[in-house]
Amino acid sequence: MKYLKDSLKNTWDFLVKTNVYFRDVLLMHGFILFIVIPLLSSSTKFILKRGQIHYLSYDNLGEIATQHPAVTFLLVLILLLILLLVFFEFTFLLLSVYFIEKKQAVSLKQLLRMTTIQLKKLRPSVFLFFLFYFLLILPIGGLSFNSDLLARIKIPAFIMDFIFTNRLLIISGFVFFYLVLIYIGIRLIFALPEMILRDRPFKEAFKESLLITKRRFFAIIGRFLFIGGSILLITGLSFTIVIGAQALVEEFFPDYALMSAVFAMTLLQFFLLVNLVLSTVGIFYIIIDFMNDEGFLPEIPSWFYQEDLPTPHFESIKNTLLLLIAILFGVGVSLYNMDYLDQDITKIPVTISHRGVNDGNGVQNSLAALKKTSQSQHPDYVEMDVQMTKDQQFVVIHDFNLKNLGALNRAPEKMTLAEIQKVTLHENGQSAKIATFDAYLAEAKRLHQKLLIEIKTQEKDTAPIAATFLEKYQAEIEKNGHLIQSLSFSIVETLKEQAPQLTVGYILPFNVVGPPITKADFLTMEYSTINHNFITSAEEDGKKVFVWTPNSSDEMSRMIFYEVDGIITDQMATLNQTIRDAQEKVTYSDKLLNFVIGVG
Numbered sequence: 001m002k003y004l005k006d007s008l009k010n011t012w013d014f015l016v017k018t019n020v021y022f023r024d025v026l027l028m029h030g031f032i033l034f035i036v037i038p039l040l041s042s043s044t045k046f047i048l049k050r051g052q053i054h055y056l057s058y059d060n061l062g063e064i065a066t067q068h069p070a071v072t073f074l075l076v077l078i079l080l081l082i083l084l085l086v087f088f089e090f091t092f093l094l095l096s097v098y099f100i101e102k103k104q105a106v107s108l109k110q111l112l113r114m115t116t117i118q119l120k121k122l123r124p125s126v127f128l129f130f131l132f133y134f135l136l137i138l139p140i141g142g143l144s145f146n147s148d149l150l151a152r153i154k155i156p157a158f159i160m161d162f163i164f165t166n167r168l169l170i171i172s173g174f175v176f177f178y179l180v181l182i183y184i185g186i187r188l189i190f191a192l193p194e195m196i197l198r199d200r201p202f203k204e205a206f207k208e209s210l211l212i213t214k215r216r217f218f219a220i221i222g223r224f225l226f227i228g229g230s231i232l233l234i235t236g237l238s239f240t241i242v243i244g245a246q247a248l249v250e251e252f253f254p255d256y257a258l259m260s261a262v263f264a265m266t267l268l269q270f271f272l273l274v275n276l277v278l279s280t281v282g283i284f285y286i287i288i289d290f291m292n293d294e295g296f297l298p299e300i301p302s303w304f305y306q307e308d309l310p311t312p313h314f315e316s317i318k319n320t321l322l323l324l325i326a327i328l329f330g331v332g333v334s335l336y337n338m339d340y341l342d343q344d345i346t347k348i349p350v351t352i353s354h355r356g357v358n359d360g361n362g363v364q365n366s367l368a369a370l371k372k373t374s375q376s377q378h379p380d381y382v383e384m385d386v387q388m389t390k391d392q393q394f395v396v397i398h399d400f401n402l403k404n405l406g407a408l409n410r411a412p413e414k415m416t417l418a419e420i421q422k423v424t425l426h427e428n429g430q431s432a433k434i435a436t437f438d439a440y441l442a443e444a445k446r447l448h449q450k451l452l453i454e455i456k457t458q459e460k461d462t463a464p465i466a467a468t469f470l471e472k473y474q475a476e477i478e479k480n481g482h483l484i485q486s487l488s489f490s491i492v493e494t495l496k497e498q499a500p501q502l503t504v505g506y507i508l509p510f511n512v513v514g515p516p517i518t519k520a521d522f523l524t525m526e527y528s529t530i531n532h533n534f535i536t537s538a539e540e541d542g543k544k545v546f547v548w549t550p551n552s553s554d555e556m557s558r559m560i561f562y563e564v565d566g567i568i569t570d571q572m573a574t575l576n577q578t579i580r581d582a583q584e585k586v587t588y589s590d591k592l593l594n595f596v597i598g599v600g
Contacts, residue, residue: 010293011226014285015234017100018274024096025277027108028089032148036085040078040149044513047074055489055516057508084119086147087130091118091196097284098197101292104300118196125202126195133185133192186220187213193287197298212294223286231278238271239596247589258341261588265337266330268592341591345582349559350380350566351575352452354549355398358572363405363425365396366432367443374449377572381483382444383452383548386437388465393417394437394472400458406434413458441476451482452568454507455491466494474499485524485546492520505546515541522546524568527559535562553578554597561594 048056051071053064065072092115099106106114187210194205213220242264249260291297353373355364361376362369365384374382385398395412397420402408405425412420412434420434435443444451457465477484478501485505486492492506496519505522511529515538522544525534530547538545546566550556556578559567569575586594 007222007226010223010289011230013289014227014282015230015278017285018277020100021097021277021281023108024093024111025280026273028092029148029276029280032085032089037148040082041513044075044078047071047078048513049517054518055506056513057489057510057516059487060489082149083127083131084122086134086149087122087127088115088119089147089149090130090134090192091115093281094193094196094284094287097281097288098297099300101288101297102300121199123202126192129195129202129206130192133188183217186217189213189220189287190291193291197301199301212296216290216294220286220290223290227282227286231275231282234278235271235275239268242267242271243589243592243596246592247587250587250589257588258338261341261592262334262337264588265341265592265595266333268596269333269337272596340595341588345560345586347563347565348579348583349546349564351377351572351579352381352383352546352566352568353377353379353572354383354568354570356382356384357428357570359570359574360428363427363430363432365398365435365440366425367435367439368430368432370440370443370449371447373572374444374447377576379449379572381450381452381566383454383568384440385454385456386469387412387456388468389417389420390414391416392464392468394469395420396435396437396440398456400456411458437473441473441480444482445480450480453477453482453484455484455486455488457486457488457491462488462490463494466491466498470495470499474502477502483522485522489516489518492518496520505544507548515543522565524548527555530559530562530564532562535564557582557594558597561597 048054048071051064051068053060053068053071056064064075092111095114095118096111099111188206190209190212191202191205194200194208195202198205200208246257246261246264250257253260288297356362356366356370356373357364358373358377361372370382370384373379384396386394387397387400388394389412393416395417397412399405400411400413402410402412402423402425405427406423407426408423410419417436421436423434425432425434441451455465455469459465476482483503483505484495485507486495487507487509489506492504495502495504500519503521504519505524506516506518506520507524508516509526511525511531511534514534515523520543523538524546525548527547527550530545535545544565546568547559547564548568549570550559550567551569551571551574553574556567556569556575560578560582567575
């Protein structure tokens, strides 16, 4: 009972201090988002442009490393700078929460100077441990240290789907590994603060953290659960109450719906801001507060120096300026909110069936699935995959090895057409032969179905593939309005050079430095790593943006909110319904929900 009472008290203390965290968290986030990230992004693009490197992806990293040493050196320097800035952010927020816990007033100038002092004293062992530990604390719920600098570094959804789909052993292993990381992360949670706050050597801080957490491991876990749960609960309840209240206004007081919606959206933005602040400082509060409760939080260190705080007169001037800025900001936010709420959805994305299936209605890329999906769901395009065989024929198959669907450990590119046609694929409780591209094109023509054709290859020399493909199919593709795309940058560029009238897209598996410099007409992006900035940059380059493969209504709604040009999905029926819902008269409460989903 005492443990529960203490946990609730600590959670309450954390929540009531929310206002004191705002200054430091928002200033740091603003500095990173509006100054650091644009500078780093522009620098990276400049380096790539000067090195005449048009894109950055998994398939050209080796080439950059071996053929562009200067570019590689500069990119490594930028990476090191990013890591140093992440450490600076970590130290800044740790010190901020530390002085708040100590009830020691510090100016922003003091805090920045002390953080800089710590950066100057940074030892290789501390920095290496920070990198190691940073990777460990990420799995710990919503209270991990989420830096805007590394926001783009995430595992794309398609990789997670590939890992976990029907792989019980892998799922079990991943869960076990996840739990081990959490355990190690908790055991070492005080090492880095001890190195920063006490200037302790790595070994001493390491041992002390292990000693302290040995007897209080579950108490620390409990604090994460209580505080993390409280943040989720407050955010969820706030969103539900605000959107629910707006729905009631629309039902009973429709004349005031727009006015209340603007106010409601402003409230939602405020709650999102509170969630940002609490999520950012949560882990630092847990560390510092626990150290204080257990009696080993160090006294104010010797390198801290007290500066004269601003005079009351200066404070009143500053507060007046802040009030004026807040008023101007509030007016701007209200105008933005009214514009957002008063606009109807203007861009409806084209619908694209991923590999020709809808909710597992057949074997992917098969003629039967194409027919079923086209006739029942009427997608604008059916996405499908082609590979060139050993004897220069094209077949419709996605995997680079037939082991998964065909129980044959062979690569289609290393087989002849005759060998491939003997293989039977099994998926979703059904069977099908591998179709030739000619047969697939003929069936699509009979169904009046347009295609999004993905050319796949593992060959480094892609010129013969592109040349053969154009020779065989260019006229047919142009006549029927089919689209082409590829993960191979060289294939995309070759197709646009030799057949500029074709509509060709480049597929990006993840978003790191924004849109590539390419002749492609559109870009296809993995949906979980896309953002507004990428879409805006692509539009400025005159390129459309397709996304793959959001399969839930919420994910699709978020992509519609982003105003993408096309959505590739395995769930065509869900996509059709989501688009119908979006095309109907959308209520203000629906738009508020879309706003929350879109920024999530």
